[in-house]
Amino acid sequence: MYFESLAAAWHMDGHGSYVWMAYALTTMAVVLMVWLPLARFRRHLRWVSADQLRQAGDSQL
């Protein structure tokens, strides 16, 4: 590790707030890029299984 302590890594000679803010925002974007399509996939999956249940119910009538 380049920095001598965690506090030094946090401060980064005055640039810490910029650097950590950039990494925090990017982390949020990365999480969204994976989570949003997965959430959409699961939503469609729920629709399909509900539809399968509906059809199973219809065929019993």
Add this chain to the structure above:
Amino acid sequence: MRGMWAFIHKLGSPPWFFGFSGTLVRWLLPVTVLLLAVGAYWGLLVAPPDFRQGNSYRIIYIHVPAAVVALAGYYVMAIAGAISLIWRIKMADVAMRAAAPVGAVLTAVALVTGAIWGKPTWGAWWVWDARITSMLILLFLYLGVVALFEAYENKTAAAKACAVLTLVGTVNIPIIYKSVDWWYSLHQPASLKFTGESAIDASMLYPLLVMIGAFYLLFAMSMLLNMRAELLWQHRNAHWLRQRLDVS
């Protein structure tokens, strides 16, 4: 050669692609997360500071990969758009639309991290520099494709309009690449070069290469996830899909 064509042919088949992309994504997810973690740790805490910019340069490890892959993603979208226009392959429409939001997020990341880097380096969050302005246009092109598709009732016409917009927007790509040379203002020229020596020391270069690789994988994964969600919806009543979901 014949094997490659058979593979390309199979890519156009939704049932095959659905299975293949599912397996691929399961591998991509852990590898991408690992590479991002290693690259971020290396760039943030291990690499030495820049002799002129100090520690603020560490933003390069997310700024440059995001920008590089945002541009590469536009090629992917444009090629898919061209295939969709010429051969009317439905899977190309799905790929084109899946690339747009991912590219938009990466372009936004490049712009926002660039702004944060600009503040301590240039003293301003935003300047109307040629590189930055052409990247802003790239963001609007990506968002334009997303919005244009939603604006049409007829999805075949929507895909066509999006493909045309994508192809026209390709003009912007060489402008972005060349902007730092043509209009030399604030944005620094490229540190990485395909030919000749890179203007960056190995201790700083390796984490950057790891992060660029990680962002490429991230793009591929996010695009595949978008494509799978779209295919699931388009084929929600198809027999092959119902069968597959019954098994799982």
